Amino acid sequence: MYTQGLDQKGQSDAKGDGLEAAADLAAFQKRVDAEEKIEAKDWMPEAYRRTLIRQISQHAHSEIIGMQPEGNWLTRAPSLKRKAILLAKIQDEAGHGLYLYSAAETLGVSRDEMVGDLLSGKAKYSSIFNYPTVTWADIGAIGWLVDGAAIMNQIPLCRCSYGPYSRAMVRICKEESFHQRQGYDILVELCKGTAEQKAMAQDALNRWWWPSLMMFGPSDKDSKHSAQSMAWKIKRFSNDELRQKFIDVTVPQAEFLGLKVPDDECVLDKKTGHYGHGEIDWQEFIEVIKGNGPCNKQRLAKRRKAHDDGAWVREAAGAYAEKRAAKAA
Amino acid sequence: MNADQALLAYVSRLGDNALILGQRMVELVAAYPELEEELANANFALDFIGQARMFYTYAGEIEGNGRGEDDFAFLRDENEFRNFLLIEQPNGHFGDSITKLVLFESFYLLQLEALTKCADTRIAEISARAEKEIRYHLRHNTQWFLRLGDGTEESHQRVQGSLDNLWPYTGEMFAADEIDGIFAEFFDGPHLEAIHAQWMTNVELIISQATLDMPEDQWMASGGKQGRHSEHLGFMIAEMQYLQRTHPGATW
Numbered sequence: 191m192y193t194q195g196l197d198q199k200g201q202s203d204a205k206g207d208g209l210e211a212a213a214d215l216a217a218f219q220k221r222v223d224a225e226e227k228i229e230a231k232d233w234m235p236e237a238y239r240r241t242l243i244r245q246i247s248q249h250a251h252s253e254i255i256g257m258q259p260e261g262n263w264l265t266r267a268p269s270l271k272r273k274a275i276l277l278a279k280i281q282d283e284a285g286h287g288l289y290l291y292s293a294a295e296t297l298g299v300s301r302d303e304m305v306g307d308l309l310s311g312k313a314k315y316s317s318i319f320n321y322p323t324v325t326w327a328d329i330g331a332i333g334w335l336v337d338g339a340a341i342m343n344q345i346p347l348c349r350c351s352y353g354p355y356s357r358a359m360v361r362i363c364k365e366e367s368f369h370q371r372q373g374y375d376i377l378v379e380l381c382k383g384t385a386e387q388k389a390m391a392q393d394a395l396n397r398w399w400w401p402s403l404m405m406f407g408p409s410d411k412d413s414k415h416s417a418q419s420m421a422w423k424i425k426r427f428s429n430d431e432l433r434q435k436f437i438d439v440t441v442p443q444a445e446f447l448g449l450k451v452p453d454d455e456c457v458l459d460k461k462t463g464h465y466g467h468g469e470i471d472w473q474e475f476i477e478v479i480k481g482n483g484p485c486n487k488q489r490l491a492k493r494r495k496a497h498d499d500g501a502w503v504r505e506a507a508g509a510y511a512e513k514r515a516a517k518a519a
Numbered sequence: 520m521n522a523d524q525a526l527l528a529y530v531s532r533l534g535d536n537a538l539i540l541g542q543r544m545v546e547l548v549a550a551y552p553e554l555e556e557e558l559a560n561a562n563f564a565l566d567f568i569g570q571a572r573m574f575y576t577y578a579g580e581i582e583g584n585g586r587g588e589d590d591f592a593f594l595r596d597e598n599e600f601r602n603f604l605l606i607e608q609p610n611g612h613f614g615d616s617i618t619k620l621v622l623f624e625s626f627y628l629l630q631l632e633a634l635t636k637c638a639d640t641r642i643a644e645i646s647a648r649a650e651k652e653i654r655y656h657l658r659h660n661t662q663w664f665l666r667l668g669d670g671t672e673e674s675h676q677r678v679q680g681s682l683d684n685l686w687p688y689t690g691e692m693f694a695a696d697e698i699d700g701i702f703a704e705f706f707d708g709p710h711l712e713a714i715h716a717q718w719m720t721n722v723e724l725i726i727s728q729a730t731l732d733m734p735e736d737q738w739m740a741s742g743g744k745q746g747r748h749s750e751h752l753g754f755m756i757a758e759m760q761y762l763q764r765t766h767p768g769a770t771w
């Protein structure tokens with residue numbers, strides 16, 4: 191997981207510095223239009239580079255922070271098989287984070303810098319991980335909905351114009367689709383189970399549905415950077431298009447489980463073939479992005495504590511390496 | 520106790536060590552400062568949980584009452600778990616975790632090597648697979664033990680403290696009881712005196728390479744192998760078993 195359109199605020203990425211030669215820009219755009227991959231050593235507009243750094247690092251941070259809500263149920267997973275599957279999933283997410291930080295590093299930013307921005311609160315990550323996982327069914331709902339929404343966002347990114355990012359996405363998407371199936375499988379089992387288990391599943395869907403729809407980012411009319419990202423072929427579909435796709439795929443899956451999506455307006459329009467949806471509470475989204483979600487402070491505090499607790503270990507590793515190098519010299 | 524009972528007890532103990540250690544490591548997920556170590560920890564914990572599943576599944580088959588891996592993990596009480604006290608100790612800081620793993624895995628690797636040659640083919644097969652995993656863990660964890668021991672003054676002090684605190688729990692690993700005796704005799708199992716001597720040689724070397732002091736000979740704690748645990752295990756098991764206990768008979 192999990193890219194998200196966080197681009198509702200006026201960031202300066204798209205400005206560029208005005209000094210780039212028109213000829214270079216035109217040549218670059220021509221390559222992009224021809225679906226050539228841009229590689230790390232190629233010339234690229236500064237704004238393109240900054241947009242990618244922001245998007246890829248946000249994506250990496252989301253993978254890392256996303257480990258926390260799921261890790262919350264690792265010690266309490268209800269069977270050894272489920273525990274192993276969940277652990278493997280969380281391990282995958284850590285791997286995604288690592289992989290994405292490396293992709294961002296090709297653009298000339300260090301992992302330390304990116305992690306520093308996460309810990310200071312400057313960098314954003316997907317708003318979805320600021321919601322709590324309160325029952326085991328939430329683990330199913332995250333796999334099904336959150337990894338599901340991530341796949342919708344990320345499949346087009348496999349064709350992103352920036353080579354290292356697009357290649358990272360190909361690999362990551364394969365794993366995300368496993369995660370989605372495994373999450374759905376948790377809910378299948380719960381919905382076949384006792385009345386309490388089924389109620390647990392419905393409750394999870396009720397809580398995770400709307401935040402999952404928000405993962406696609408602001409509605410197209412409020413999304414500032416979409417047009418430029420589209421022209422650069424970083425983005426291929428608009429936020430609303432992807433959201434609609436997700437709803438159309440997911441609602442029948444909920445019906446198969448015998449669960450109801452918590453939106454009375456979510457009915458199939460036979461003419462268009464699409465499901466409708468009610469008004470999304472964008473105020474909630476903005477609050478969560480600003481840091482006022484149920485778990486924002488907890489998530490960052492845990493990451494900071496891990497980082498701080500590791501300070502003496504990093505120093506030791508550094509000192510040991512120096513001693514070894516001195517001995518070898 | 521007859522040979523079959525000893526076999527069952529021996530196998531479920533192997534499962535208990537693997538599960539309880541795996542569960543402790545799972546507590547650390549998403550709390551590692553560096554991504555590389557996060558991945559290593561998750562990877563190693565997965566190995567332990569996988570080993571526990573294989574040992575428990577086999578234990579259930581030996582027992583023949585239809586119990587499976589989850590019955591062993593989730594529906595037994597604290598005093599039925601026969602893991603070492605060393606393994607159930609709380610995680611503490613990174614140095615504590617690494618030291619615990621080095622001390623245990625130095626033993627476990629020798630145990631598994633011996634088990635690959637035992638007369639029970641199923642145990643031999645599981646052990647052959649586990650041995651490869653643990654050999655890799657131990658190499659990784661030993662590297663960290665050396666870095667911490669021979670790193671900074673602070674890390675040296677900290678990990679010396681870990682070693683001194685955990686040392687009294689190591690004796691139990693080599694204290695043979697009736698189950699170990701029968702398993703050695705009837706199934707060509709490990710001889711714990713021989714393993715102890717080899718372990719001591721290996722561990723002394725690692726400790727000196729890490730520029731740390733060997734703990735003195737001292738009183739050793741015991742009881743885990745007989746189901747008499749520290750206060751720590753109860754909480755851990757309560758947490759682990761919560762869903763299965765709250766929803767009796769449900770499938771997941």
Ligand SMILES: [Fe+2]
Nearest residue numbers: 191253283286
């Ligand atoms: Fe991921």
Ligand SMILES: [Fe+2]
Nearest residue numbers: 191337366369
């Ligand atoms: Fe995922």
